[in-house]
Amino acid sequence: LSLHGAACQIAQEIAEKIQERNRYQRNGESSAKLNVVIRSLLQNLREKIDQLKDLLLRAVSTHQITQLEGDRRQNLVDELLTRQKQLQASYKNEGAEPDVIRSSLMTGGAKRGVTNPWLLEESEETRGLGFDDLRQQQRRIIEEQDAGLDALSSIISRQKQMGQEIGNELDEQNEIIDDLTNLVENTDDKLRNQTRHVKMVDKKSTSCG
DSSP, X not given: OHHHHHHHHHHHHXXXXXXXXXXXXXXXXXXXXXXXXXXXXXXXXXXHHHHHHHXXXXXXXXXXXXXXXXXXXXXXXXXXXXXXXXXHHHHHOTTSOHHHHHHHHSSSSOOTTOOOHHHHTOOTTTTTOOHHHHHHHHHHHHHHHHHHHHHHHHHHHHHHHHHHHHHHHHHHHHHHHHHHHHHHHHHHHHHHHHHHHHHHHHHHHHHHO
């Protein structure tokens, strides 16, 4: 709530700076310095609104405040966001008349009948849902993601097991190939020995004849 009050004060200061800048331009004086100040204040206001969103979501999700109070504060943030967009548009519209700017900036909040800008960016799946419904939907999505991760983990484990089995089979095949190589080498040695023995016998038989 204190952060919301600070944000409202910044919005009021921005409105006053924009009016002052327009008076300078109407009198032909330079307004470059005021534009720098206004841009800095607008950035500060955007940051505070983002902080308000995060704090409100955390307060509601952890049950620090009631649902009714959460809805009330959500409306305050929505009004502040609408005012921030009005200030941004007025800052860019440097040629607007001061009376028009004064009527659009000095209001305390969004007028009745103005469409909530957050609803324009909200998806069909979450539109109209409360915080409890959003938490349940988020929990359901997380559970579905966990189930998908479990299935993926099972597939990876199976692939790892298949890889290990293939590796073991290759090791066995390599051992068989090594045994065959040794057997062939031994047979080749025996064959060479027998060939030499036959040659010696043949030579001796020739000498005797």
